[in-house]
Amino acid sequence: MSNKELLPDCLWPLVERFKLVFKPLGRGSLTADMAELPAQLPAGPDGKFTVEDKESIDSTLSGPLRRWIEAQGPEIQRSTPPVFASFTKGIDIAGTSYKPRSIAWGDSYVLIGTASDWRPAQIHSIFTVTLSSNLGKSRRTVISVYGFQPLSPPDIDHDNYRRFTHAGGRIYYDKELPLEVIGTKEIVSHFAYTPNVCAKISASHFHALPLNRVSIRHQLAPLPVLIG
Amino acid sequence: MQQDNPDFFLPAPPPAAETNPTPAMTAVLGKHTLPEVWSDKVRTILPSWISPIPVGAGSARTGKLTADQWRTLCTVHLVVTLVRLWGGCDPGDRRRDLLVNFMHLVTATSLLFRRSVDTETIRLYEESMKAYLEGHLHLYPHLNLSPKHHLSLHVPEFLRGFGPVHGWVTWGFERLVLKFQNTDTNGKIGINTPHPQHVHLSLQTRAARKDDG
Numbered sequence: 001m002s003n004k005e006l007l008p009d010c011l012w013p014l015v016e017r018f019k020l021v022f023k024p025l026g027r028g029s030l031t032a033d034m035a036e037l038p039a040q041l042p043a044g045p046d047g048k049f050t051v052e053d054k055e056s057i058d059s060t061l062s063g064p065l066r067r068w069i070e071a072q073g074p075e076i077q078r079s080t081p082p083v084f085a086s087f088t089k090g091i092d093i094a095g096t097s098y099k100p101r102s103i104a105w106g107d108s109y110v111l112i113g114t115a116s117d118w119r120p121a122q123i124h125s126i127f128t129v130t131l132s133s134n135l136g137k138s139r140r141t142v143i144s145v146y147g148f149q150p151l152s153p154p155d156i157d158h159d160n161y162r163r164f165t166h167a168g169g170r171i172y173y174d175k176e177l178p179l180e181v182i183g184t185k186e187i188v189s190h191f192a193y194t195p196n197v198c199a200k201i202s203a204s205h206f207h208a209l210p211l212n213r214v215s216i217r218h219q220l221a222p223l224p225v226l227i228g
Numbered sequence: 229m230q231q232d233n234p235d236f237f238l239p240a241p242p243p244a245a246e247t248n249p250t251p252a253m254t255a256v257l258g259k260h261t262l263p264e265v266w267s268d269k270v271r272t273i274l275p276s277w278i279s280p281i282p283v284g285a286g287s288a289r290t291g292k293l294t295a296d297q298w299r300t301l302c303t304v305h306l307v308v309t310l311v312r313l314w315g316g317c318d319p320g321d322r323r324r325d326l327l328v329n330f331m332h333l334v335t336a337t338s339l340l341f342r343r344s345v346d347t348e349t350i351r352l353y354e355e356s357m358k359a360y361l362e363g364h365l366h367l368y369p370h371l372n373l374s375p376k377h378h379l380s381l382h383v384p385e386f387l388r389g390f391g392p393v394h395g396w397v398t399w400g401f402e403r404l405v406l407k408f409q410n411t412d413t414n415g416k417i418g419i420n421t422p423h424p425q426h427v428h429l430s431l432q433t434r435a436a437r438k439d440d441g
Contacts, residue, residue: 094343096277106275160315166352167307167334190275192304194268197312207308211275 057085057129060179061144065129068142068181076140079131087127091141093187098143100125111188111210112145118188120172120208121145124179141184147177151201158200161207169209171198256326262286265301265309272308281305292409295402299341303334322367329363332356340383345392350384357381 007015057065066081090099090107100123101108111118124144131138151159151171161168174195192209257265266284274280281297284290285305293301310327317324336356339349357380361373383393390396 096275104276106273109273109275158316161307161311163315164307164311164331164335166356167303167331167338168311169307190277192278192308193273194271194308197268197308200316207312209304209307211278211304 055085055087055127057083057127061085061125061127061181064144064179064181065142068183069131076131076133076138079133082129082131085127085129087125088141089126091126091143091184093184096190098123098126098187098190106193107190109191109193109208110145111191111208112147112182112186113188115188118210119147119150120170120191120193121147121182122176142181143184143187144179144181146179148206149173149175149177151205155201155203155205158198160198161209169207171201171205171207174204174206257286261309261313264313265305268309268312269305272305274304278304294406295399299337303337306330307334325363325367329360329367332360332363336360336380340387340393343392343394345387350387353387354381354384357383 062081069076069079069081089103090097092098097107098110099107102125108123110121110123112121113119122145124146126141126143128139128141131140149172151173155171156162159171162170169191188210190211192207192211194207194209196205197207198205265286269281269283269285279294279296279300281293281301282290285293285297285301310330314321314323314327317327333356336353339345339353339356342349361377361381364371364373364377386396387393
């Protein structure tokens with residue numbers, strides 16, 4: 001199955017997902033974890049989608065969105081930056097609901113990255129855009145987030161939570177970084193936000209405690225080769 | 229340390245006669261630490277799917293917590309507060325040892341409730357739970373291990389056989405137990421005393437039947 005010559009290209013995304021999820025010594029694989037997020041809706045026979053993007057993307061979002069498009073694979077890189085989008089009030093990922101901070105403050109604090117290498121952020125908005133390129137059209141749901149500034153090296157020494165790798169969490173400065181756009185696959189989980197937990201850190205800060213409602217795709221490293 | 233922190237009533241290594249200390253002597257979270265937990269709890273922002281704990285959790289006047297609330301209290305609120313209060317203690321300070329021991333338990337619990345498990349997760353769980361129990365024996369020599377401590381070491385067998393606990397955990401039974409606990413009884417086995425509200429409803433029903441003729 002891992003042999004590229006034996007499989008058509010269109011099946012390779014499925015093989016990659018399967019290799020990520022399937023683990024002979026693991027238990028609890030969820031079918032939902034294999035689903036690609038966001039769903040790429042197929043275009044109709046006339047090349048149009050049933051869902052129309054009606055809301056315009058303002059200047060604060062257009063720059064981060066363009067940078068996200070440029071960082072994607074060659075298929076998306078050739079897309080024209082979209083001008084309109086469909087904004088949504090929330091998204092469900094692996095059974096957990098994530099919402100922008102204008103809708104639900106507590107549901108907007110998220111960890112992004114991977115389970116072992118995460119950083120806290122707050123969701124600004126969730127929207128779906130149609131990307132057009134010479135290869136065709138595809139719809140992608142993306143999330144704009146504000147990251148938070150990591151502690152400086154002297155202040156890291158005061159962060160006692162880092163000593164407990166699996167259950168302790170970390171402290172970050174309560175200072176927002178510029179807006180960035182990420183894909184839905186980069187969301188790891190929610191976190192508990194507690195402000196100003198260390199008297200030795202003078203700047204405003206908060207403690208981020210991961211709340212482990214994690215799915216398998218964030219825990220398991222991709223397997224090298226399953227079947228030769 | 230006991231003079232510095234009135235929360236601690238842990239005795240020096242107990243004499244042979246002191247095998248059954250009073251509960252006060254085993255208190256770790258007391259009148260100084262719990263208010264800190266409540267204060268941090270108010271400041272903590274949680275997602276909507278977390279079961280919130282009641283204000284004053286852990287005190288007698290608040291009453292019993294549900295199993296899910298205990299989990300939230302231990303894996304979220306106590307982690308935030310205890311690491312804040314005791315994380316900076318010097319090596320050798322008993323509070324630091326207590327914190328490390330508690331965090332072994334939290335780590336084991338967090339690993340246990342993952343939606344998917346593999347051999348590495350199970351190994352980490354076993355490691356954390358054994359470290360917690362060994363620390364328990366060392367830090368609380370006057371307390372015996374309970375059957376639940378013993379059973380916790382059998383959980384890896386079930387994880388290997390049946391997968392994540394979400395598939396076989398008995399939250400349904402926990403809810404039923406809570407329902408039973410909240411049912412008013414007269415405390416006498418075999419003698420049924422109806423609840424006043426039920427009597428009221430019964431009388432209303434009888435009156436309605438009479439009115440119908």
